[in-house]
Amino acid sequence: MRSRIGGVPASYRWAVASRIVAAVFGGYVLAALASVCIAWLLPMARGEAVVSAMMLSFLVYLVAVLWCFASHSAGRAWLGLAIPGLILAAMAGLLHWQHLP
Amino acid sequence: MLAAGLLSYAGFSALCLAMERHHQEMLGHQPSPSRKVQLRMAGWALLALSLWVSVLSAGWAMGLVRWTAVLMGSAVFLVWLLPYRPRWALALAAVGLLLGPLAAVAHW
Amino acid sequence: MAWLHTWAGLVFGWLLFAIFLTGTLSYFKDEISHWAQPEVPVRVLDARASLTQAQAYLQANAGQSSRWFISLPDAREPALSVMWQDPNKSGRGSFTRQTLDPQTGQRIEARDSRGGDFFYRFHYQLQMGYPWGRWLSSLAAMVMLVTLVTGIITHKKIFKEFFTFRPGKGARSWLDGHNVIGVLVLPFHLMITYSSLVIFMTMLMPASINSRYDGDTQAFFSEIYPGNQRLVAAGQPAPLVNLGGLYDRALQQWPGGSIGRVSVQMPGDANAQVQFSRHDGDSVSRDLGAAITFAGTTGAVLEQPRESSTPIAIAGTFYGLHMGLFAGPVLRWLYFFCGLGSTLLIGTGLVMWLGKRQLKHARSGVRPFELRLVEVLNVAGMAGLVLAVAGFMWANRLLPATYPERAGIEVDSFFVVWLLSIVHAAVRSGSKAWIEQLGLAAIALAGVPLLSLLTTNHGLPASIAAGDWVLAGVDLSALGCGLVLAWVVMKIRRRAVLAALPVARTVRARPTMPGEVH
Secondary structure (H helix, E strand, O other): OOOOOOOOEEHHHHHHHHHHHHHHHHHHHHHHHHHHHHHHOOOOOHHHHHHHHHHHHHHHHHHHHHOOOOHHHHHHHHHHHHHHHHHHHHHHHHHHHHHHO | HHOOOOHHHHHHHHHHHOHHHHHHHHOOOOOOOHHHHHHHHHHHHHHHHHHHHHHHHHHHHEEEHHHHHHHHHHHHHHHHHHHHOOHHHHHHHHHHHHHHHHHHHHOO | HHHHHHHHHHHHHHHHHHHHHHHHHHOOOOOOOOOOOOOOOOOOOOOHHHHHHHHHHHHOOOOOOOOOEOOOOOOOOEEEEEEEEOOOOOOOEEEEEEEEEEOOOOOOOOOOOOOOHHHHOOOOOOOOOOOOHHHHHHHHHHHHHHHHHHHHHHOOOOOOOOOOOOOOOOHHHHHHHHHHHHHHHHHHHHHHHHHHHHHOHHHOOOOOHHHHOOOOOOHHHHOOOOOOOOOOOOEEEEEEHHHHHHHHHHHOOOOOOOEEEEEEOOOOOOOOEEEEEEEEEEEEEEEEEOOEEOOOOOOOOOOEEEOOOOHHHHHHHHHHHOOOOOOOHHHHHHHHHHHHHHHHHHHHHHHHHHHHHHHHHHHHOOHHHHHOOOOOOHHHHHHHHHHHHHHHHHHHOOOOOOOOOOOOOOHHHHHHHHHHHHHHHHHHHHHHHHHHHHHHHHHHHHOHHHHHHHHHHOOOOHHHHHHHHHHHHHHHHHHHHHHHHHHHHHOOOOOOHHHHHHHHHHHHHOOOOOOOOO
């Protein structure tokens, strides 16, 4: 049974909403994780590395948002964020705990 | 900034003329392939010249900023003038070509 | 991609229009403030003398304070500003600001108005509490970035139609205009949007700070900003050196430049420190390292100006480019027109969004509620906003100079007019609402010089005679805007009249559909 809201299937609207959530929140998390990794990996003083990382993170956010709406499905959108996200999270965790005193 | 503006306007006019649709608009006939190449080269050369003039007078930081501003301003002015007064647009390009270097020497 | 451009553009369009319009006005915020407080005297600039006056004032009125800030007058800002922190409070509400006559050092008795500063703060705080306004405007900035990039991606003929503008062809012309402004002014649109994110990046993206500094954000700021360390008072009273003497030594660091701000920590204490910062308008990049710190009691140099590292210089450049403080008069007007371009980019997008969908429903005669809502928001969000700006200016001139709380009432007038414009747009038909609101705005703005003449001693004849071209300029610019709006209204009316003619309807039997589906 297919239900329609305003002439468009409900499943379509859910898919769109899903992409939006992925883009706004998933994109932010991905950008933040990327900024942490960049800040640890750049070969410069930590203040400079952090400033560079923050500036670059917005580009990551932009690409993540574009991906969420260019991917073939909402599921793919989430997957495309989750896989790099998990890798970056692992890297960030490693880098952070590696430098604990 | 005036010199850079005149030169960039002339440059954009040349690049514009290099397109068939606009060449037809401004001069009433289609450009030959060699003419298109000449116009494109002239256009890019004039834009580069306006950058050089800008940086020479104000250093790299201010020069680049002024050049970008002047580039945007002259392009918008050309595109706005073109559909209403194509003859004036062309005449102004000629003026820019002649007075631009003069203004550059005078540090305007 | 096209879907994203269209829908993100719509949902955030009205907010972005407001941000960009008030932001564009902010390039002349000092000038508007001067217009709003015509009683502030414009003196011949003498930084050292002003500094001495400021020190005397602060010594007398803020002797117990632990932090003083002095902003020296410059070509665009004639007043000498001082600010100090209440020693018993901390945080945002603890500062007191005062405007002084740079020559006499006395408090200026000018009408209380936020002037251009209102538009400036609105465009990033949106009249919301801290920090919510900034977060919302930053979200809008991110959406603007997305719409710019998706716009570029979906503009397939970006090079072919680089110079293409075909006026007088209805929907085609609107799309041409939107594309031309978008492409030709693209460097500005991208710079202003990205730089706005960089400006708030420590608030928006603190993850890396927390990670590398182990949560100690204060340590990060101490490394980046010179002299930001929280000093410890010695507890011993000791007189502060004459700041005027330090001024000359500070200026030696930047020959040909000028001093923008002076800050004093713990004046009157043995551990007092004085920091002189270079004027922000001296270079394109906002240079945090361009500051020199002296010991407050001996005048010994504690911290030299330092060369900024590349990443910090880049961040400073984004900040400087966004603010445009370095811009001279010609460049400042170019900034203004570029900002206007961004605003019109958004505006044309909103108008086209509605126009295309209205066309679809034109034949059925039934208009869905959503389209009517967009129409009302378009009118109120654009024409209504311009009318609100005019309302702010009229309130400034109509309220008596000594009226209590007048600064707040001016701001309230802005929002009341904006609110009324929504109501008006809701009860009038689309084209009538546009014509009436823009028409009223045209009359209101064109009438500003006359209003200044009637309500102040600084009307056009007086300000021009005194050589005060800033004040005259604002009056004349308002007049100019009013005339442009009047011309726009006439064009809209002519089109509406043509559309109503029976002859025109047969000619329009084949409506011009926009060639590109975006």
